[in-house]
Each structure stands twice: as structure tokens, then as C-alpha cells.
Amino acid sequence: MKPPLLPEFATHEVVNQVPRLENYNLYAADPALREAVAREGAEGAGEADAWLLARGAELGSAGMIALGEAANQVPPTLKLFDGGGRRRDEVEFHPAYHDLMAYLKRHGASAGPWAEPGPGAHVRRAAFVLMYAQIEAGTMCPTTMTYAVVPSIMRDAPLAAEWLPRIFSRDYDPRFLPAAQKRGVTLGMGMTEKQGGSDVRANTTRAEPVGNRQYRIVGHKWFFSAPMCDAFLILAQAPAGLSCFFLPRFTPDGEINGIRIQRLKDKLGDKSNASSEVEFCGAQAWLVGDQGRGIPTILEMGTYCRLDCALGTAGLIRGAVAQAVHHAHHRAAFGRQLSEQPLMRNVLADLALEAEAAAALALRLARAFDGDAGEEASLLRRILTPAAKYWICKRGPAVAAEAMEVLGGNGYVEEGPLARIYRQMPLNSIWEGSGNVMCLDVLRAIGRDSRCLEALAAELAPARGRNAAFDAFAARLQDDLAQPALAEGESRRLTQRIALAVQGALLVRFAPAGVAQAFCASRLAGADFAGGAFGNLPGSVDFSTIIERARPA
Numbered sequence: 001m002k003p004p005l006l007p008e009f010a011t012h013e014v015v016n017q018v019p020r021l022e023n024y025n026l027y028a029a030d031p032a033l034r035e036a037v038a039r040e041g042a043e044g045a046g047e048a049d050a051w052l053l054a055r056g057a058e059l060g061s062a063g064m065i066a067l068g069e070a071a072n073q074v075p076p077t078l079k080l081f082d083g084g085g086r087r088r089d090e091v092e093f094h095p096a097y098h099d100l101m102a103y104l105k106r107h108g109a110s111a112g113p114w115a116e117p118g119p120g121a122h123v124r125r126a127a128f129v130l131m132y133a134q135i136e137a138g139t140m141c142p143t144t145m146t147y148a149v150v151p152s153i154m155r156d157a158p159l160a161a162e163w164l165p166r167i168f169s170r171d172y173d174p175r176f177l178p179a180a181q182k183r184g185v186t187l188g189m190g191m192t193e194k195q196g197g198s199d200v201r202a203n204t205t206r207a208e209p210v211g212n213r214q215y216r217i218v219g220h221k222w223f224f225s226a227p228m229c230d231a232f233l234i235l236a237q238a239p240a241g242l243s244c245f246f247l248p249r250f251t252p253d254g255e256i257n258g259i260r261i262q263r264l265k266d267k268l269g270d271k272s273n274a275s276s277e278v279e280f281c282g283a284q285a286w287l288v289g290d291q292g293r294g295i296p297t298i299l300e301m302g303t304y305c306r307l308d309c310a311l312g313t314a315g316l317i318r319g320a321v322a323q324a325v326h327h328a329h330h331r332a333a334f335g336r337q338l339s340e341q342p343l344m345r346n347v348l349a350d351l352a353l354e355a356e357a358a359a360a361l362a363l364r365l366a367r368a369f370d371g372d373a374g375e376e377a378s379l380l381r382r383i384l385t386p387a388a389k390y391w392i393c394k395r396g397p398a399v400a401a402e403a404m405e406v407l408g409g410n411g412y413v414e415e416g417p418l419a420r421i422y423r424q425m426p427l428n429s430i431w432e433g434s435g436n437v438m439c440l441d442v443l444r445a446i447g448r449d450s451r452c453l454e455a456l457a458a459e460l461a462p463a464r465g466r467n468a469a470f471d472a473f474a475a476r477l478q479d480d481l482a483q484p485a486l487a488e489g490e491s492r493r494l495t496q497r498i499a500l501a502v503q504g505a506l507l508v509r510f511a512p513a514g515v516a517q518a519f520c521a522s523r524l525a526g527a528d529f530a531g532g533a534f535g536n537l538p539g540s541v542d543f544s545t546i547i548e549r550a551r552p553a
């Protein structure tokens, strides 16, 4: 018989551990986001506010947070064959993945602004995406691609007539069936091949015409995310050059199309979502746009994906910062709450500035996508999309690492949310144009149409005269942008400065004075911002205002 434990060793009281951050309203608790919706959401902002309040409560519920965790704990599995050795080429997901996909579809994340256009429709969706990313990021992949594909489909009348009603449907239907038998669909994209994803002109996949805009596709894709989507836009070499094709999962006669999944990627993060390698063995596909015009045709889809990369990472940043601020208010060390320790307050405030600036920039970018926004908006969108994707996504991993450290050892273990956020962070920076490619795209935008710079100047002008650091920063930037030849090798610096200038302008105009001053003093004053460790704000900063504003509950 075992001797009984001595009473003093039998148990211990658990103290100073932080309650889980749950059952709070993600929207009500984020004044920076709420104010961004109010100013960017046009006439739709009032209605959007009420709608987002309802979504914020749902998303912050313990049940929704648990779904996000479950979907990532059990990654999808590939079922290549059935018991009889016949090919299935299906991916099976945890039920939580399907629940989350259904939630996103139901609330219009994959097509709402197209199905029900209106003032501020893209901004409303943008705020929803920014909140949703705090709960689960993998399900955003097929959702983003479905949202992003719509403009390309709209340009093709027969495709639009057949597919838009399915894309616009609010029903999520995960069954592996021909699209005509389903209540709703999702779409993906296939550009990246083994030999390179940035320079897609090097694609080797071939498209052989069989008549009537129909082609036979032979080749492969090296990254093919969400392979259970119902159709894809892909690039392949046609007789007249690289072209864009619509490739459904099933052929019109109801057979599984010639897409052979080879394996699923074993990824750093993004665990809930399946990313695959595929081969096309004579798959049936239909030309979208003109032969030889594949890149411009598919790039429109890419542009909307880039908007979502900026939004998704702004959401992950907010999620990380919310966890850090929450933790610091509930955890004590050396006899005081962490949130009361001067050095920790500096770190928290600096993180909070990053979250507010990211949300402001991402929502401003989303407004440039709203249909009625005009020519200046499209010029601004041209230069700001790559700049915002570049800078917000570059800041993400640094924020996640610092926020994790605020939680100490608890930040590093999988039971908490920071490990998942940290692993997810680099993805949006790599996907759909990695950092350098974004910077080269900024140069391309300026080189092709210098009116982009006028649109940028117009964006910065209303903030002038309110903060000396901002004024000097904006003036220097505009002088440098006016130089006749912009050096490719320095385009990261230039892109970063464009993003920082727009963030500064938004905060100077709209954020509380303490937030704007701290941002300008730490990111815009003096030598170019080096982006070193967080927690280097000057002592004059209004720490209380900034931290309280970022406190989630």
C-alpha cells in the first residue's frame, strides 16, 4: 500500500495565473478598429457598426475560440485512394474547420461586397476579416481566394452566369460533388510551380487548345492551397504565351477533373488549412481573358489577396497585442502588476501603436477598394496595396515574438494562443508576392503611372501642419520619390517609408493626440526607423492612453 501524501504536498493553490481572454466583444473592445470603420465605411458605417458589434460578440465567445483551436490541433489529411484502390483525391478536415468555413460564408466574408455592393461594403468586410483573423487564420485562405476571384470571373460573361450565383451563395457546402449539385462553392488559385513562384513567366505547365475556348492542361503546381475548392484560376503556357484558365474540380459531364493531388505540405503554421502539390493530367480548363495575357488577368485576383494579407496580419497583430495587454494586467511580478511596471508599459504601448497603425492602414486600403471610390482611389490602391502588404506583414513576426515574451513561458506553450499566432505570422508576407516582390511592385507602380505619387501626396496633405516630425518625414519622402531614378536596391526602405507616412497621416488626423505623437516620435522623427526591439518609446509618451485603448476587456 502506498503511503498517503503529506497534506502540505498534496496540492497547492494556483495563484497569479491569468484568466483566458474569452467571452468579450472583439469589436467593442477595439476602439481603434471601430473608429477606422466609422471614418472609412462611408454611408454604410452606421449599419456596419451594429453588424460588426454582433460579429465581435460571436467571435470573442469561448465557443468560437475553441473552434479555432480545434481546427488547428487536428490538421487535414489526404485521402488519395478508397479501399478498392480507386483514386479519391480528397482532403478530410476536422469538423471545426467546416463550422468555421460555414460561419465565414454565412457572413459574407467570401463574397458579401460583390453580392451586395454598397457604400463601404469592402470596409465592412475588411473589419470582419481583421477580427476573424484573431480567432482562426487557415480558413481565411479559401475565403480570401473566393473573394478575390470575383472581379476576374465577372469579366467573363458565360463563366459569370454559371458561377457567380454559386459564389455569392451564403451556404457552405463541403461535399465533394460537381458544383451544379452544391449549395455554395469556394475557389482557389494555382500560379506557383517548382521552378519559381515570383517569376511565374517561367511556368512550364502547358495548355493545349481543344476548341471553343476549352484547353487540356498538363503540368503541375507546387503550392496549391485549399485543393477542395470547387474551381481554380491557374496559369499555363498556351500557344500565344502564358494565359489564365478556369479549372473546375469536376468536368461538365460530372467526372472528377484531371487534378491529381500528390501530397499535402507540412507547414510551419496555418495548420487547419490544406496546401497541396498537384499534377494536372489532361485537366479540362477554359481560357479567361486573352491568350498571352495570363499575368494581368490573374493579378487582379492577386491584388485582392494582397489586401487580405494586410488585413489578416493586422488582425493577427491585434490578437497578439490584445493577449499581451490582457496578460500584463493580470500577472504580477516583484509585487506589482506587469502593466504597472514602467519598462513593461513601454513595451505594451509600443506594441499597441503598431496594432493601431496596422489597422488604420489596412482599413484605409480597404476603402480604396470600394466601388464608388473613383480614379484617385485606384491610383492610391495601386501604390498602397504592395506597400501596406509589405510593411504590415513585415511587422507581424516581430510583434508576435514580443507579445509572446510579455506572456513569459506561458507564451511559448501550445496551450496559449501566442504560439499559433507566431507560426502563422510569416505566411502573409511570403504568399502572393514576398517582401522584395512587393517593393519591386511599388517601383513598377510609380514607373508606370506617376499619378500614383500625386494620389499619395493627396493622401498625406490633410495631415500636414499638425506634427513637426510627420511634416519633415513626409517632405523628405516626397523629395526622394520625385527623383528621376529610384534605386531597386533601396526599394525596401522606400516602401517602408510610404507605409509609415500613410500610417502617420491617419494617426495624426484621427487618433487621440497621445497615440499620434508617440507614433510620430518613435517611427517618423530623426533617422529612418530601423524597426528594432519594441519598448524604446521616449519617456514623454502618454503610456496610459495608449495602453488603455488597446486593453481588450
Ligand SMILES: Cc1cc2nc3c(=O)[nH]c(=O)nc-3n(C[C@H](O)[C@H](O)[C@H](O)COP(=O)(O)OP(=O)(O)OC[C@H]3O[C@@H](n4cnc5c(N)ncnc54)[C@H](O)[C@@H]3O)c2cc1C
Pocket (backbone or CB within 6 Å): 188, 189, 190, 191, 192, 195, 196, 197, 198, 199, 223, 224, 225, 226, 267, 270, 275, 427, 430, 431, 432, 433, 434, 435, 436, 437
Ligand atoms: C502556405 C502557403 C500557401 C500557398 N498557397 C499558394 C496557392 O494557393 N497558390 C499559389 O499559386 N501559390 C501559393 N503559395 C506560393 C507563394 O505564393 C510563393 O511561395 C511565393 O510567391 C514565392 O514564390 P517562391 O516560393 O517560388 O519563391 P521565389 O520566387 O524563389 O522567391 C524567393 C525569394 O526571392 C525573392 N525574389 C524573387 N525575385 C526577386 C527579385 N527580382 N529581386 C529580389 N528578390 C527577389 C522573393 O521575394 C523571395 O523572398 C503558397 C505559399 C505558402 C507558403
